[in-house]
Amino acid sequence: MAKKLNIFLSFLISIIIAFSCGVYFSEDLGYSRSEPTIVKAGQTVDAENEPSNGDGEKGATISTAQNQGGNETANDEPEATRVTAKNRFSDPREFRYSVNSANGITLTWLVDNLTGKTINYYTVKVSTFNPVGDPSYDEHSGKNSFNLQYVGPVIPGLELGVFELFTYQGALDSIRIDEVDLEYADGTKETVVYNRTTKDDSGLNNR
Template sequence: MMKKRLLSLVLTLSLCLSLCLTPALAAAGLSNFTKSKTYTPGQFTDVASSTWYTSAVQAAYEYGLMQGSSDTTFNVNGKLTIGETVAIASRLHATYQGNGYTFTASEPWYQTYVDYALTNGICQAYPDYTAVISRASFAMILTNALPPEALTAINTVEENGIPDVPSDANYHDAVYLLYRAGVLSGTNSTGTFAPFNQITRAEVAVILSSMVDPSLRKSFTLKAVVKPTSLTLSAPNFVVDAGAKQSLKATVAPANTTLPVTWSSSNTNVATVASDGTVTGVTPGTATITAKCGSLTATSVVTVQKVPPIGKPTGFFFTRNSVNGITLSFDGRNNSGKAINYYTVHVTFLDPIGNPAYDEITHKATASVRYVGPVSPGRSILVYKLMGYVPACDAIRIDTIDLEYADGTKETIVYNQTTHREEHF
């Protein structure tokens, strides 16, 4: 039975930590924590050379605060239980106090730590010590492991400076103590704590190494959060071509709101949105773009349409000769992705008030012209043609364009582009 208990204790501590206790009756203080191991970069395959937790894992290992789940892995995303947390806190407390306390084997393995923690006011009794612990509960237990003088404030963290830690939360004091001491700095740039998330071994390494080594603590300032009262977007809905971009602007009131605006798309296969609100069309369809600031949200529906086979004109005008002969010039890029063998442009002449004008000779308001390609993808279809003799022509509208592709397919597109530009020679 004794062998079984010892094996259980060893296995559990390999997942938790193995604090290096100082000699009996040492003076209380952080100096009781000394480096006892040498960390070799790369010894844990799941700890990259440059992450937010790399240096913390090294420090926690060298101080004897934590070890790997195996010889080659640290298990950075592994979760801690309440029992493991109580064991950590109890060993921290005993080492800091320098009282030479020895934790004996017990059944279950964590009972010896629970007894010590309850005696020294480190934690309350829990119904299930095998349950995974939250970040909030971890903070409350760990702050009781060291006295206030070991966690002196180095940061200004105003009340309401941590956006998701309300003043009436039972974990409020513990979290603010760790933030002000520089042991915790939050999960993002605004200092969000995420109290109900389960804590990972990587996060534990950061906290423990900072608790025993003040040089590892972070300096920062968190001002009180100013929550938004309203959030609106520049457009409730809009249309964008596949592959094109369009910016949405979020307006937040009051203007001094300290919380950031974050963006998301309901369907990234249709449209994506960047952190600045720039929407990129991906494939035809609809998606809802959501902006979020604090507890407020605002949405805009984007319709992504197929890229028109012929882009908007880069050159589009007409000239009139001395006998009212109208010559059209047009330049539009081939965006179809295919070679165009033939294209036919259908136009309507407009009088000064936008009505169809009439050809002086044929008495028609419309004209068509057919051209022979090929026009490669990315190149332009061009029109330069005397279209008719129209005395009252003020504008020309290209209504539709017939496209005949090299692969044998045909397509008629509604173009509906108008030019009022007339050049005189």
């Protein structure tokens, strides 16, 4: 009986010693149960995977685009570059207007495409003035500035321009082309600053 009791006690002591050694070595090696990482928007991760929000706080990493489900989109629409008319258009072969019996104004403006590119669309922006240099206004809309839009293509060296009845005015004396917006076949855009004025009223009518 005593022999069996000694065997049992020896076995129990062995288990206690083994358990104590296991706890000691696990603490020495630094094993511990960690809490799950919480991801916060706007935080970034460093090279050692220790997240930071830039203020010294540690947390998980997530980019703004990921936080928003990747819904951020860039504006792919190209902006127009402003340039002068030099090397864009030839000197105008025609730049005059006419007035019909109902005060309808037809503008004629013809130039060559010197841009070296094919023009898909262009918009000619014009302003109208009376004999003393003040704005003159359309009898129906009350406007004195107009956008005349055209569709190409106009390949390099070919003619582009305006021949259009675009306003009704009894007091008009001069027409100024302010700018010409160009959209090329390659997708780029330019705004040509023109700033030329005509007082020549000998043009043809577009009835």
